[in-house]
Amino acid sequence: MKMILLGAPGAGKGTQAEIISKKLSIPTISTGNILRAAIKNGTPVGLKVKAYMESGALVPDEVIIGIMKERLAEPDCLGGYILDGMPRTIAQAEALEDAGIDVDVAIEIQASDDSIAARLTGRRTCLTCGATYHVETNPPKKENVCDKCGGALIRRHDDEPETVKHRLKVYHKETEPLIDFYRSREKLRSVADNSIEETAAEIFVTLGIKNDKAEVLKRG
Numbered sequence: 415m416k417m418i419l420l421g422a423p424g425a426g427k428g429t430q431a432e433i434i435s436k437k438l439s440i441p442t443i444s445t446g447n448i449l450r451a452a453i454k455n456g457t458p459v460g461l462k463v464k465a466y467m468e469s470g471a472l473v474p475d476e477v478i479i480g481i482m483k484e485r486l487a488e489p490d491c492l493g494g495y496i497l498d499g500m501p502r503t504i505a506q507a508e509a510l511e512d513a514g515i516d517v518d519v520a521i522e523i524q525a526s527d528d529s530i531a532a533r534l535t536g537r538r539t540c541l542t543c544g545a546t547y548h549v550e551t552n553p554p555k556k557e558n559v560c561d562k563c564g565g566a567l568i569r570r571h572d573d574e575p576e577t578v579k580h581r582l583k584v585y586h587k588e589t590e591p592l593i594d595f596y597r598s599r600e601k602l603r604s605v606a607d608n609s610i611e612e613t614a615a616e617i618f619v620t621l622g623i624k625n626d627k628a629e630v631l632k633r634g
Contacts, residue, residue, distance in 0.1 A: 445499035525607035
């Protein structure tokens, strides 16, 4: 099964991708991870990416798609994959189709701007180990101190109220149109943004895959 997850930043796409990946034994293909690996391995496309990055320029879509094709040709993708970080625009979605990279289903996680803002602005991240918390739904035992390593907890720049507002504005303008794009291709499935377990269970029901909350809770 080949799929992408759609939804605003903070809607829980990464968390759900992790659960789906484990359940279906398919990899999550992260654009960022692919770019970093290509640069590290010194592949021809990776060298192009490095040149763009070092010059401060954006990496063109055709270069990213070239890397995607290389990655999706690897054996672990034969049974399917989850695309993470691309497409972000209709132009990218069309370019993927033109390159022969397609998806069977696009899952939209529906969440209001207010719930996204509350989730992101309340998030705190450990400077040392990267563990994440939330001031209301998942607070640390000691304020601003990581339970796992004792490191300091901060609110990242991406989670500042004004930054969140800007990220949502960009999402609505550039990425949200993908919902209608995949709906027109009869590939869109929509689920509600509830608890992690409830959303995951709804996704599996939508996909016609047997699952339950108890199984999702064992994801770690």
